[in-house]
Amino acid sequence: MLLSVIFLAILVEIKTGGTGIGALLGIIAAGVFFGSSYVKGLVSLYQIAIFIVGIIFIIIEILTPTIGLLAGLGVVAILYSLILAMGGDIDAMLMMAISFVIAIIIFALIIKKLPTSKLWRKIILTKTSSSEEGYVSSVDYSRYLHKEGIVLTELRPSGSVKIDDDVLDVVSEGSYISKGEKIRVVKIEGMRIIVRKI
Numbered sequence: 001m002l003l004s005v006i007f008l009a010i011l012v013e014i015k016t017g018g019t020g021i022g023a024l025l026g027i028i029a030a031g032v033f034f035g036s037s038y039v040k041g042l043v044s045l046y047q048i049a050i051f052i053v054g055i056i057f058i059i060i061e062i063l064t065p066t067i068g069l070l071a072g073l074g075v076v077a078i079l080y081s082l083i084l085a086m087g088g089d090i091d092a093m094l095m096m097a098i099s100f101v102i103a104i105i106i107f108a109l110i111i112k113k114l115p116t117s118k119l120w121r122k123i124i125l126t127k128t129s130s131s132e133e134g135y136v137s138s139v140d141y142s143r144y145l146h147k148e149g150i151v152l153t154e155l156r157p158s159g160s161v162k163i164d165d166d167v168l169d170v171v172s173e174g175s176y177i178s179k180g181e182k183i184r185v186v187k188i189e190g191m192r193i194i195v196r197k198i
Helices: 002-015 021-039 046-062 069-085 089-114 120-124
Strands: 147-151 158-163 166-172 180-191 192-197
Touching: 002 021, 002 120, 021 046, 046 069, 046 120, 069 089, 166 180
Parallel strands: 166 192
Antiparallel strands: 147 158, 147 180, 158 166, 180 192
């Protein structure tokens, strides 16, 4: 059961994008697994040390990404320590395989059922801020496209212009434009208004 929780924690951590929820669950399950087995004399400090080294390798891989070698070694060390803790024979491997299958089934049920549950709807924000309801992430400058205006400050290449009595920050297409010159808006790129000298 604890092995299934450890595997489930790994799957949850992958799915939640490293939020730490799965890692915390896995560490608690591993602590109970090794702690209870150590008290009963079923595991040695050597097996616990291998497990901890595996965790350290994975943490180093997360903090200083390499080609994945340390993460691979970490996973191998963790699996090896778990197999040793369960006897190190074919029965241990069979238990690991069964635990992994159980974890996958539970994880699949969580993924399928959780988003439609009442608990999930209470925890997660489901409303969206749409532009129809008046929510906008940025100002829409498309209304200024192809309009003409006057340069208020020198554009080298950025500066201010006046279009339809509005003062706007703009960028020229690359050339210097003197104060007082006439310009036309030729392109809108998000928050950037690009102008050209007439």
